[in-house]
Amino acid sequence: MNEDSPPRQNYEDALLGIVGEMSTTMRPHAEAGAATAPSLDSALEAELGFDSLTRAELLTRIEQRFGVSLPEQVLAQADTPRALLRAVLAARDLPPGSEETPARLARPAPETSAQAPDGAAALTDVLRWHLHRHPDRTHVILHDGEGDDTPITFAQLHRHACAVAAGLAARGVRAGATVALMLPTSAEYFYCFAGILLAGAIPVPLYPPTRLAQIGDHLQRHAGILANAQAPVLITVAEARPLAALLKAATGTLQSVLTPQELEDTAGPPVQAMLRAHDIALLQYTSGSTGSPKGVVLTHANLLANLRAMGTALSVDSRDVFVSWLPLYHDMGLIGAWLGSLYYAFPLVVMSPLTFLARPERWLWAIHQYRGTLSGGPNFAYELCLHRLAQADLSGLDLSSWRFAFNGAEPVSLQTMRRFTARFAGHGLRAQAAAPVYGLAEASVGLTFPPPGRELAADRIDRAALARTSRAVPADANARGADGDHDVMEIPSCGRPLPGHEIRVVDASGRELPDRHEGLLQFRGPSATSGYFRNPAQTRELFDRGWLNTGDYAYLADGELFITGRAKETIVRGGRNLYPYEVEQAIGALPGIRKGCVAVFGSADPDSGTEHIVVMAETAATDEPVRRALQQQVLKTALDVLGMPPDHVVLVPPHTILKTSSGKIRRAACRERFEHGGSGPGEAAPWLQIARFGWQALLPQLRRGRHAAAGLSYSMYAWLLFAAMAPVTCLASVAVHRPAMGWALSHHAARLLLRLAAVPWFVQGLEQLPRHRACVLVSNHASYLDGMVLVAALPMPVCVVAKRELQGQRIPRAYLSSIGADFIDRFDNVRESEAIERLVAAVRDGRSALLFPEGTFGREPGLQRFRSGAFVAAARAGAPVVPVALRGTRSVLRDGQWLPRRGPISVVIGRPLQPDGQGWPAAMRLRNAARAEILHYCGEPDALRPGIEAARSRTARQLP
Structure with a gap:
């Protein structure tokens, strides 16, 4: 000092x-x-x-x-x-001298203009396109407001991203896998996100923990996301490893927790996955303001379509400058800001959200310094600037370059935008810059924009008419607006749909409504998601005959969109639709109530068949007379706005109102807390929240451990049974050296083993077996268990035809020979022909034979191609072919595993198939018929189907 x-x-x-x-x-x-x-x-x-x-x-x-x-x-x-x-x-x-203000910082020299990659099919194509044309062009500027900004060029981004991609590949991450990304705004975030894409994997952005007081809720939500995404890898900062360890225990799918440095320091060959337009580029998990987070599936085609549509609507080119403090885990900051700058090659000046919250003036000074043209945020960002910035903070500020100040991601307040433009008009901000916009993750990010250069447009409507009839009736021109008469509502226009996109408003039955009729907003277009990741139930709710439900109430007027509220948050009372946002704003302005910490929601009343109106508001007041006075003020304010009093006014301590990562009120979660009596106490101590989460994470681990222990115990028990019975059966069969008696011993021993192992199994169709005539039995092959199961199922002795490799193993050769088996060489045509001749002779002599025409089996389910030897032998011998379908053996003991699991097994014996000749065509007809019969009963897909379709496609392309 x-x-x-x-x-x-x-x-x-x-x-x-x-x-x-x-x-x-x-x-x-x-x-x-x-x-x-x-x-x-x-x-x-x-x-x-x-x-x-x-x-x-x-x-x-x-x-x-x-x-x-x-x-x-x-x-x-x-x-x-x-x-x-x-x-x-x-x-x-x-x-x-280290305290130099942003106003005195030198402005960077403007970059030369650059074209956008209109032909790109994937985001990786966009990066390579710019890399080849201007590798040293500045792409991102990490702005800290202290004069130590860090530029990142396209070449730097690509070089570091390639190192990350190689590190992921070296750790087993393959194309199509998900990788979770929990990093603050930093160079490493951009490197890792791009590296995940270059590796062909799918990024899953997560927001890093910021508030220790809500760490329990944070962990719980992230555990749900990771479990749904099934991400095996989480990339995060070293300080988050203790939390990541808890998430690893809670999900059961997370395998590795890595830092960006660990990935980049991994030596490995370069990886350049070739991505297609319809490959998944991103899982954008919704904030969960109305429910549990859902992973929105966005393809490269979705994202590029949205970027191109937004660029066309705003006439964007490389001469623009985007200044952003928006979090990179949120679609506005990730897609709108960064990926937009990646596509159009305009510089992105990005700062940490914490920087903005601590000193919002740095956002405006960054626009001044870098001559920003595009910037914005949720409504609270403009409110923060209005309330926190003194005039002394703004001396010399010039915002004349700011041409599009978008306001979105939460309800837009006209009063906020009007006051903001009025205050900063003296600093060069034009009134035409203010722009309410509408978008959602299911549409990639943007859906409707107002035309650039237009002043704020609003619709003044009769509040009572909207509540009672769901019609937006224009208000009397002489009536006062939201600052005065409560009978008038002013709703901002969010503009028109982006090029190539459509919107409509429908009633509850799905019938499209005319202008000025409120209903559910739907959309469709090239930016629309295909659904939610691994969530078919929510995906079904999302779609309505080709249109996507936004979950918002709205109406259209003159082709422009006016949002009235969230469908799940609208309160239905006495046939009226009531909207929480206005009430929350009015109550939040009361002295003693924490602004932005008010939740208004409906709670079902089974007695009246309608909903109770509940107001939950945070206050630091603890004195009872003060709290009673506050309740009366809240009651009166709600009555003024709604025209009816709320049923419950609940004053709660600070930090009780639940919010999303982007600051939206989670009304559904607040309602659940209220209905379960949890509105009183605030958040528990962080250590207690972590302990609770740790216990919740431990429970599934314990359950998994219990199941694993039970499975291991069963496996050991099954192997002990086999070890006790197999040698005795094998020695007895070899000792008697009579195939019929050896088969009978093996038959009863196999049935006893299955019974003692508590395997639920059954045999169907034994009556189909020819009793007085030799036949050729053919079965699908799925597991090492198949032979034992067939021996247990078939009461009559048959000649098992085994692969020649077993003949070279002493014990299997001795046992199989004792029950009359023959061996066939699948890879030597001469020996295979000899084996077929022996098989024909055996069948003609009255001995039935059992073969696995697939020849072998693998791990993946699917009926493989049948070899023809068994069917040639049957046709030449004039013997019927009996198809036998095995089901369940692959699940009980899959290839590559040595621990059997308990599961049902079935054996279905089909009707005998008679040969209609002795030649090759007759053998092929037998093969096809037997394969079709087994495919019908084995419960596995046809492994040849993709090959058949590909062959058909090739044939079609060759036709003139």
């Missing part, structure tokens, strides 16, 4: 003064005096109730008071005033 700096005690007192002042401000006046003064070790969140936004305000005040600039990591990591004090003292030791 500098020698002329004040004593440490002065810093402590000043810092605690700021914390105490903010803590007092958060509490009602009646209890402010009784509040305990904070200490250096008071927990900011658990004891003082400072959430992330409050901590951001705290950092701003500390920086202003001490004249320092604190790293944005302090916002997430500092959990006590002592940690903040350390950060302040460390910042005071920085050399002079």
Whole structure:
């Protein structure tokens, strides 16, 4: 510390003064005096109730008071005033001049123009296209607001991505596998995402934990995502390994937790997977504001179609500059910002979301510095700038380059956008820049945009008419808007559909509605997902005869879209549709209620057949008179907006209202908490949440362990039975050396073994076996168990035809010979012909034969091609062919496994097939008929079907 700096005690007192002042401000006046003064070790969140936004305000005040600039990591990591004090003292030791403001930073030289790769079929094609034409062009600029920005060129991105792809391939990740990505905004995020694509795998972005107080909910949601995605690999920072270990235990599918450095440091050959347009490019898990997260399947074709449509709608080219603080795990930040910049080659200036939350002015200064043309975010981002930025923070700010300021991902407030454009008009921001947009992950990201350069457009409608008749009736021109008369609603226009996309509004029966009739919004187009990953039930709900359900209520007017609310969150009361958002906004503005922490939802009332209206609002007030007064204010405000009082007003402690990763209110989860009586207490301590999650993660492990132990015990028991009975049976058969008696011994021993092993098995069609005539029995081959099962099923002795390889093994040769087996060489034509001759002779002599015409078996299910030897022998001997279908043996003991599992086995004996000649055509007809019969009963697919279809396709292409 500098020698002329004040004593440490002065810093402590000043810092605690700021914390105490903010803590007092958060509490009602009646209890402010009784509040305990904070200490250096008071927990900011658990004891003082400072959430992330409050901590951001705290950092701003500390920086202003001490004249320092604190790293944005302090916002997430500092959990006590002592940690903040350390950060302040460390910042005071920085050399002079390190606090240079963004306004004085030099602006970069503009890049030359570049074309977009219109012919690209996959995102990897886009990267290679730009790499070959301008490898040194700046693609991404990592902006920290401190003057130490880091550019990333296309060549850098490709080089690091190739190293990541090689590292993944070296660890067994193959094309089509999913790879989870849980990294903060950083160069490594871009490298790893692109590397996953180059490896042919599918990225699954996850948001990294930020709030320790909700770590339990965070782990629970990520465990569900990882289990659904079945990702074997998670890429994350080293600090997240302890949490990742819990996720590994909870999912059962996660195998490796790796850091980007570990992947890049792996030596391996280069990997360049060839991707097609309809391969899956991304699993974008929805935020879950109305339910559990679902993995939206987005192909390369979906993403490229959406990027091209958005680019056409906004007239985008490489001269644009996108400035973004949006999280890269969210579709707006990932697809709209980064992949858009990747496609059109305009620079992306990206900063951490924590940087924006801590110092929102850096977003605007980045637009100023880099002459940003495209930028935006959810409504709260504009509110944050309005409330947090002092005029002194904006001196010299120039926003005249900003041509499209989009507002989306949550309900758009016209008042917020109007106040924002009015305030920043003096800094060059044009009113025409403000643009409410609409999109959803199921449409890749964007669906409707207003035309660039148009001022805010809104529809003023009669609130009562919309609630009672679901019609958007224009309000009286003299009526006041949302700031005045509550009978008038102003709804912003979200514009028209992107090129190539369509939208419509339907009623509950699916009938399309005319203009100004509210209903369910549906869409279709090339950006539309094919469904949810491994979730057929939700996928069925998504589609309606070629259209996709958005889950939103809306109406159309003059071809433009007006969103009225979420279908699952609309409250139905007395035949009226009531919308939560306006009520939440109004109640959140009340003194004593935490803004943005209000949930309004409906709870089913079985007595009335309608829904109760519930208002759940966060407050730090604990004094009972103050809480009663707040309840009355909430009640009156809700009555003014809705025209009817809510049934329940529940005041809850801070951090009780559940939110998604992008800050949306999770009303369905709040309703579930209310209905189960969980609205009172706030979040449990982080250690307790982790312990709970660890126990929940341990339970499936214990269940899996129990099942594994039971399976292993059964396998050992089965092998012990086999070890006890097989040698005795083998020795007895060899000793008597009479095939009929050896078969009889083996038959009874096999049946006893199956019975003692508790294998559920049955034989059907024994009456089909010829009693007084030799035949050729043919069976599918799926497992090492097939021979034993057939010996147990067939009461009469037959000549088993085995592969010649077994003749070279002493014990199998001795046993098989004792029951009259013959051996056939499948790979020597001369020897195979000799074996067929022996088989013909045996059948003519009255001995039935048993063969596996597939010759061998493998791990994968499917009936393979039949060899012709058995059928040639049957045709030449004039003997019938009896098809025998085995089902279940592959599941009990699959190739490559030595631990049998208990499962049902069936043997179906088909009707005898008589040869209609002695030549080759007759043998082929027998083969085809027998194979069709076995295919019908074996329960496995036809392994030849893909080859047949390919042959047909080749033949069709050869026709003139």
